[in-house]
Amino acid sequence: MHFLYQIPHLVELGVNAVELLPIFEYDEFEFQRRPNPRDHMLNTWGYSTLNFFSPMSRYASNGEGPTVASIEFKQMVKALHKAGIEVILDVVYNHTNENDDEHPYTTSFRGIDNLVYYMVNLKSYVQLLNFSGCGNSFNCNHPVVKELVLDSLRHWVTEYHVDGFRFDLASSLCRDTDGTPLQSPPLIRAIAKDPVLSKCKLIAEPWDCGGLYQVGNFPNWDRWGEWNGMYRDAIRRFVKGDPGMKSSFATRLSGSADLYNVNKRKPYHSINFITAHDGFTLFDLVAYNEKHNDANGEDGRDGSNDNFSWNCGFEGETNDFSINALRQRQMKNFLLALMLSQGTPMVLMGDEYAHTRFGNNNSYGHDSLINHFQWNQLRSKHTDQFRFFAGIIRLRRRHPLLGRANFLLEEDVTWHEDQWDNPDGRFLSFTLHERDLGGGDLYAAFNAHSYFVNTILPSPPDGKHWYRLVDTNLTSPDDFVEEGVPGVLGTYNVAPFSSLLLHAKA
Structure with missing residues (x-):
């Protein structure tokens, strides 16, 4: 299993639909x-x-x-x-x-x-x-x-x-x-x-x-x-800032060895996902606190009540610039976490352009724009969200430290953390070491606090320097730079509700 792209309804695939292996x-x-x-x-x-x-x-x-x-x-x-x-x-x-x-x-x-x-x-x-x-x-x-x-x-x-x-x-x-x-x-x-x-x-x-x-x-x-429902819940809860989720977040990023490192099972037996055909889309996950299923004709009784979503300050669509910017960061944070996780990532069709079902989390019965792929929206957002999605997916497919066949060993990763049991801790950083796999070390940080965290960076390997690949607080095209941006020194000020990815290069 390499990468799953879930298409809830058959659609006409165009040239922009992907470099992905779909489900x-x-x-x-x-x-x-x-x-x-x-x-x-x-x-x-x-x-x-x-x-x-x-x-x-x-x-x-x-x-x-x-x-x-x-x-x-x-x-x-x-x-x-x-x-x-x-x-x-x-x-x-x-x-x-x-x-x-x-x-x-x-x-x-x-x-x-x-x-x-x-x-x-x-x-x-x-x-x-x-x-x-x-x-x-x-x-x-x-x-x-x-x-x-x-x-x-x-x-x-x-x-x-x-x-x-x-x-x-x-x-x-x-x-x-x-x-x-x-x-x-x-x-x-x-x-x-x-x-x-x-x-x-x-x-x-x-x-x-x-x-x-x-x-x-x-x-x-x-x-x-297996669809890893524990992965979905832990990632959603940490990224939106729930307390006491740091340890679970790290476990799921690592491939859920507590669940799957048994007998001959491998990290890829964990199908990691944030969203699926059931439940909120990625946009709705950051735009709605509650389900809005009135159009289903069941008086809102259908659909899950446990969505672990956060509307970022307003229920539904809004023209508020700061709320929309926060939602954009959160969607990118979710994708980066998914693509850095060991296991098989699955992305829902439409999330690459922020498809909305207007808060409907049980939309199976609608043959309408709620479920139809919106090609015009894909084209209009091609230089922003779609570009970020495509770039991070490409990084996932090319970097040998991501999507490993075997579970992480102690020497494969360094967790820059000494307060695992602090329920108020909403910042996590770690380094994946290349060892014999090559590709260069990767440093990642996720800040789910509502304030900046000025973090001390680990020293890169001898003869190499940190290059910034991702900072979700930056706007496109600076949010993801495939070749990396040099000049990252000893500390980095990680913005509220944002994430960072650095690459060690000569």
């Missing part, structure tokens, strides 16, 4: 329309599952149907592979469209054999178990259902040549037919041992809506990667 979230099921009380806003989603083997027919150009959708998907994968981009398919095997007992909607599995295909409690009036938040849980560890899932996964690899999968609410797939958590779930093990699937990239969202939280201990057979 495509793609609804792999064939759909047909169903009545819904929120029909006024469900233009794209809220459809009924018919099978796990075909692309959604509506993705065909000019409405030409399922055959064209299948051909065009294959053409897309082939074109992306030619450009050196892998395709990882987002798959949802934890539930289907067939709803709950109160609002049954029988289209396929429920009508074929409800007791086989779903987890049920025959002693309860509401019989369908619900670990997905969608009213039903697919019974993936039943032998018949397990083989169906495995066959469909192999089909996407052998027929469509996708490179791997991200499994939605994967902890739901770790439950027995009665919902009991399993230490060695048959489906998860079968995927890890399968002669075809074991060669793919396998990523779990290691939790479900029934409270089975498995970050760091998802059954993995040293094959499965």
